[in-house]
Amino acid sequence: MDDDWAVPADDLTPAQRAAVEHFEGPLLVLAGPGSGKTRVITRRIARLIERGVRPWEILAITFTNKAAREMAERVQSLLPGSRIWVSTFHRFCSRILRERGAAVGLQPNFSIFDTGDQQQLIKQVLHDLDFDASHFPPGKLLHRISQAKNELLTPENYALRYGEGIGTHLEAVVAKIYPLYQKRLLEANAVDFDDLLVHVAILLNDNDGLRNELDERYRFILVDEYQDTNKAQYQIVAALSQIQPNLCATGDPDQSIYGWRGARIENILRFEQDFPEVKSIRLEDNFRSTPEILKTADALIANNIHRKAKRLQTGNASGEPVEMRLYRDGQDEATGIANEIRALVEAGERQWKDFAVFYRVNSLSRTLETAFARLKIPFQVAGGVAFFERMEVKDLLSYLRLIENPLDRIAFLRVVNTPTRGIGKSSLERLTRWAASTGTSLLDAARQPGQVPDLPKKAAVQLRAFASLIDEFTDLMIGSRNSPRDEESLLDHEDVEELSEEGHAAVGLIERLLRAILQRTGYASQFTDDRDEVALARLSNIEELVSAARLYDVQESATEGGPTLTGFLETASLAQDIDSLDEATGAVTLMTLHAAKGLEFPVVYIIAVEQNLIPHERSLRENDPRQLEEERRLLFVGITRAEEKLVLTHTQRREMHGRSLSTIPSDFMHELIVTRKDHTGVDEFQFGDDTSSEFHDPDHDSIDQSSDLHHSEPAYERYPSVSDFSQKRKKTKGSLGIPGLEGLNLTTGAALQAGTNDAVELPKGFSVGMQVRHPRYGLGTVVDVSGMSRRRTLTVEFEVGDRRESFVESKCPLQPVGLR
C-alpha cells in the first residue's frame, strides 16, 4: 500500500477523508482489513500538524514497534521536520515510569523482567513460602497473576477476592504468592510486562496532578488496534482524555485476537457509549485483496455470532480461486509449498518477497525451515526462539542489567557464576539468606563476603572478585558517559587494532561495555574451544548482540540524550518478533498468524488448517464459544493478509511431539469458500538432488475433487474429542522401548521415531566418502567417522565455504544424498 503524498486529499475516499479532516473531539474509525487505515492515521496526524497542533502534543500508539517506526517515518516524510512520538503502549508506559515511577516505588533505572525472569522470581517466591514448585507450576501461577494485573487487581484486592476459603485452591495459593512476588519485583527495582501498564494506570488514577499534566500535554491521542487494548490500557487512554477528549481510536472488532492476554473487544464496541460526542466512521472498502479472497474471509467471519455485521467490498479485479489443499503429512506440505514458490519465482512470475507462510503455532515453522533450506529458498522467520531470549544473549544482557540496576537479583544470580567461577549452589544459598536477613542487595553482600556465615573461603574470594568486576564495568560506563572518546584501558590490543582498522568511528557506550564484559569475563571462550554447531551458533549470536549494540549506539548518538544503558536494555526487553522483518529483503516470510496482523503479502499460504490447531485445542477445551470466535478471527486475519493468491493447506497426518497422528479437518473448513485439491497421491521427492530438474508440479497430478464446498452446518455442535491426543501417546510409548536397540546402534533416534509402528527402518549408517546434505550448510562429504554407539561422530566437509564440521550421528540433521 504505497502512499502518494504528492497528491493532496483527492486520493482518499469520502470516508477516509472524513477521518483525516475530523479535528477535535473523540473519533472512532472502524476499519475493515485493507481499508487504508494506516494511511488514514498518518494523514490525520499530518493534517493535525498542518492545523497548528504541535507535534509533541500528539501521542500515537501502535501495536508494534515496527508500525511505530514506519508511522513516524511517514509523517516525517510528509511534513519534514515534524518529529512525533509514536510508540507501543509498553514503551510509552516505560518512559512515563522512568520519569515518574518514584510514586509507585521505582527508580529510573528499573529492570524489565521477561517471562524467563518472572519464572525465576516466582520459583524463589515458592521456595521462600515453602510451596512445592512441582505441585504449583510457575507458569500457571504467573498466568493467574498476569490475568489479575490485566484486571488491575492489586495483590491486596486479589487476596480479598480470592483468599483462603473464597476461591479455588489454586486461587488461594495465588493470593499468597502474588503479594510476595510483587514485593520482590519492587525490591529488585524491576517490573514485569504487565506492570509497565498497571503502574502507569495506577499512577494516573491516584495522582490527579500528574494525570492533568499529561492529559494537557497529550492533546491528541491516536490508538491503533483499539480492539486489542486491555483494561489497563483502556484506563490509561481514558485518563489522558478527560480534559482533552481528542481521542482517535482505530481498529476492527473482527481482528481482535489477543483476548487470551486480557484484551477486551468490548473496549472498541462500547467506545460510542464512553464518548457520546464521538464521530464514528466506517471504512469498508477493501483495496488489498481479490474478491475471491474477500469472499472467503467474509463467509468465515459471518459465522461469528457476537459481532456487528459489516460489509466487505472491493473494486479489485477478480483473481484465482482460493485453494484448500490436502497433503499427506507436514513434510509433503512443506516441500510442496517450497517447490511451488521456487517454480513461480523461476518462471519469473513472482519474487521471493511476495510470499508469506502463516501457521498457528511456532513449532510448525521447523518443517518449513528445513524444506526451504534444502531447496535453497531464502526465507526469514518472525520470532521462533527469539534472539534476545537465547541463553548467551540473556547472559550478556544480564551483566548489563546488573551494571545498570545493582538491585536486580535475577540478573545477579544469572551471571554470578557465568562463566563458572567456583561459586556453587550452596554458597549462593548462604549469600542469599544472609542478604535477605540483613536487607542487603546481593551485589553488596558479595562485596563483603566475610560477613556471610559458613561461606567457604574460595567462594568468598570469588564473590568479592565478581563484585569488583561489576564495579569496574560500572566505572567504565560512567567514564564513557563523561568522555566517550577516551582511549579504553580495558580494551585489549586486538580490539584496539580492530578499531583502528575500521577507521576512526568511536566505539559507542554499549558496544564498549559489551566488549569489556566479553574480554574480562572470558565469556566467549566457553564456546571457542568447541567446534560444534551449537558453539558456533552461540558465538555468532554474541557477534550479533555486539552488532545490535553498535547499531543502537550509532542511532542514538544522533538523538539528544545519546545512547544509554537503560535505553539499550529497554529496546532489548520490548523487542518484538516482527521487528526484525525486512520487506526489502528478498526472502519468503514465515510467521505465526498472530504476528501477521497488520501486514500484507501478494501470496499467502496458511498451513495446518486442522482441528486442534486452527481452532487450537486449548480454545476448544472449555467449550467457550467466545474463544472459538477468537480462533475464527485469527484465521480471518490471516486470510485478509493476502492480496492476490491464497492457499490454505491441511494434512492427513501431522507430527506432534515426535509422534505422527492422524488429523481432523478444521471445523472452519466448511465455512470457507475454496477449491479443494488433493495432493496426497503425489510423490513429493524428499532427498533428491535439487540440481536435477526433478521438480514435480503437484497441480498436474492433482484431482480437483470438488469446487466450492460450502456447507452451512453450524460448527459449534461438533467439538472434537481432544482426549485421543494423550491416549495415543501413551499407547505407542511402550513400543519404543525395544531393549538394546539403541545400544546396538541399529538405527538413529530419528529413524526410530519415524518407524515406530511399522518395521524399524534401516540404519542410516553413514560411512566415509558418503555424500550428505545438511539443512544449513548444504552438500558435503563424510571424511571421518569416529566413536562408538551414541558418541559416534561424523566429520563432514561441505562444498560451500570450505566448511568442515563434526556432528554427533544420533543428533545431526544430516541426510544421505541419493538414498530413498
Add this chain to the structure above:
DNA sequence: TAGGTGATTGTTTTT
C-alpha cells in the same frame, strides 16, 4: 562444585 545423564515433563498465540 561441575558437568553429564537419564527421566520427566509439557504445549498457543506475546508484551
Add this chain to the structure above:
DNA sequence: CAATCACCTA
C-alpha cells in the same frame, strides 16, 4: 521433540 530437572559421579 525440546527443555528442564533431579540426581549421580569425578
